[in-house]
Amino acid sequence: MADAAGGRQEIWVEKYRPQRLEDVVGHPSITERLQSYVDRDDLPHLLFAGPAGTGKTTASIAIAKEIYGDDWQDNFLELNASDERGIDVVRDRIKDFARTSFGGYDHRIIFLDEADALTDDAQSALRRTMEQFSENTRFILSCNYSSKIIDPIQSRCAVFRFSPIDDDAVAAHLRDLAAREDLEYTEDGIDALVYAADGDMRRAINALQAASATGDVVDEETVFAITATARPEEIEDMVTEAIDGDFTAARSTLDDLISNRGLAGGDIIDQVHRSVWEFDVKEAAAVRLLDRLGEADYRIAEGANERVQLEALLASVALNADE
Template identity: 70%
Template sequence: MSEASQDASSPSGREIWIEKYRPQTLQDIYGQEDTIERLQSYVDRDDLPHLMFAGPAGVGKTTSATAIARELYGDDWRGNFLELNASDERGIDVVRDRIKSFARSQMSRDHDYRLIFLDEADSLTDDAQSALRRTMEQFSDTTRFILSCNYSSKIIDPIQSRCAVFRFSPLSEDAIRRQVEDIATAEGIETTAEGIDALVYYADGDMRRAINALQAAATTGEVVDEEGVFTVTSTARPEDIREMVGAAVDGDFPAARAKLATLLDDVGMAGGDIIDQLHRSVWDFDLADREAARLMERIGEADYRIAEGANERVQLEALLASLALDG
């Protein structure tokens, strides 16, 4: 456990747990073992190239960047580490001004280079990326860049070719379960096995989602159980999704429509969230391959229409109706 993980002295709910339990070193990070091992070798040699971290949200990209800085610079890490979020500051002026100003500032004699961490770099405009490429070349002797993005394809090739690319995959269920159980133990929270399973299901590979859901569930009851987790996250139980789809496939559209209404009105789910759960659960419905393929096609069509602004309820009912008519 990290130093932050061991500090559980404050009352439950008084701090944001994703920050309180953020790993302080690379070895404290749950999951991503192969990636962490390669990064650790760079740190041990103190020979860091430009890095690019690509992957979905909540899988350890930002945590890895700050952990590298802590291990390289120790207590001086904040003075040698500049963090920028490109989604908020997308223009070319950010690259020209803030990054260049930091790269040009006087360095400590104890270190050969500084780190600049650019989060959500795929939000940078093409002009800003071109400016960033030139800046990376200009200050390569004294500065190393770590770029974080969800989609590496949105980063121009000249930048990608200058970086060692690390792809972070969604975290395993085991990694999320271990982290959640450790935090619950540190905070003195009583949990049930079904509650932990519900947190893992809701997280879907995203550690941030799991920890935030744990903190929310811990403030609403004495025990974090399955019902509490699904309530605070407005998530449908897998069996409810399975029952809704099963009724539609069997041709019982009124029953499927009634279950959908329950999820939208009583559970309070958004249409996009129902689409996401349907997509995750397609292969758990015990459907024939042809039926599964047809369901996937309908899900994709409904997802596109909802994203374009169509009415969620109409599109979801149309999805169930098409399954019932084909059934």
Template identity: 75%
Template sequence: MSEGDEQTAATATGREIWIEKYRPQTLDDIHGQSEIVERLQSYIAQDDVPHLLFSGPAGIGKTTAATAIAREIYGEDNWRGNFLELNASDQRGIDVVRDRIKGFARSSFGGDFRIVFLDEADSLTDDAQSALRRTMEQFSDNTRFILSCNYSSKIIDPIQSRCAVFRFSPLSDEAVGGMVREIAAAEDIEVTDEGIDALVYAADGDMRRAINSLQAAATTGDVVDEEAVYAITATARPEEIESMVTDALNGDFARARSTLDTLLTETGMAGGDVIDQLHRSVWEFELSEREAVRLMERIGEADYRIAEGANEQVQLESLLAALSLDE
């Protein structure tokens, strides 16, 4: 079966992945990163693209921006031959830097330069980063490097100083909601306003998560509503989190613990997810400043202990108990 036939079959059976189907093809199509897009377009227009370092959380457009740059420089027909993508989390050793990248950088394929895109570059070992630094110097005449990472602090300073650094921020609710509405319209899916709000809340600035959640929720029924979204994403409703915290602060530990048990066992949330939602929601609760500070302190302590391997349910119950006992 040819590639085209496979794509047609995938579409017909509903197996096409929407995050790839609706991945922006040009910089203009990228949602929510207008300032970064403007600067990147300026580099391309002036034919003066430096080494680039993209940092920020997952699902906000770093990989999409890298491929869009290649498409705009080389054109739709030629960009793949001039673009080498490596995932550093899978290929972390110094040999990858020395062999694959050097081999690609040495070869010529027309044009002024080729692009090496190194995803999750913060997973590279220090030795591999040192080798990469030297490679960036050696082939700077005919190769541009685009590095993507979650934490720029894990990239050694000699590499950072050789790159134009772009810090991608989590996408705004408006950007995520707008993209979700566009996809829903294109796929002829009925989505309620409450469903859109739930998708935006569950995504927390991650476009990829929002699109995946929409596709998953669309398979559960004719209408994507709030209930379908929270069920498919294993996300607690904001009011459930607020109710649990309020009960604990009011001294009703048993009721707060019951809500927590429901979230962990029936909703299927992980302890870390509960912590994340608590942290996101602290300042949205109608709490006094003193209560908010108490809650933040307890969240930080529970988060650290869970990260160190402690039992999630025990730590979360301990958090609620401490809130119930504090005066």
């Protein structure tokens, strides 16, 4: 678990990052198509879209390692558009890399992470750069929302949509990592990690490493404590209390989650949304809850007070309890 040279703890996300496309977890159809591009030596510009922690960056690095081998770092430029949003990064850094002479390979790869953070002007400049250096440069763009990428860029790329990773795949990968690190764990601990991750493999691995650092068995209690995640039954109790008209009890549960457990309002909304159809409530109540949930989520995103909005959500549900 410790670094042999300095005794430092490695970050498991990097330590166990897949080195080949075939090792990328959760997207067999995508990796098969990408592998065919590599095998045919016919790599187009690529656009990877999907939530965080689903393998977009990992797949990009794996492509570079398969094409360039040990020379991959000399032929692979990684930029983060959320840090370098302006048009200058497109005109300067990308062009400088694209123009640099290199030998032995037909093209180099520029990986632009969080490309949906680029301004429209920067994206327009990027489109022209993609045209100008198409003979010797391939672009891989990564984003959360492909709709924020201008159409001229989308039309120049093969688009791959990375969905949240299946729970079974996350669980299997976590068990494999636990075995490699010789960790003691329980199945309810793995289930808790999968629930907290919600399809995000990076979050799952980081949570496993954090839970292992306690020195105890990785179990449900440890996982929920270190991930600041409410147990599904706590969320269900809070919502059920409100639906039953007991606003005081629902508010008390909410207060415990926010004040004592440190959960953010957005996290609570996400957990309620994920679980609403699993609650044992009538369909009309679930629909009403979702309606108010969407309104609260929007208001919080616009800067409203989280606690006020969540209490208003529970109050609205409780007021309609008898309908």
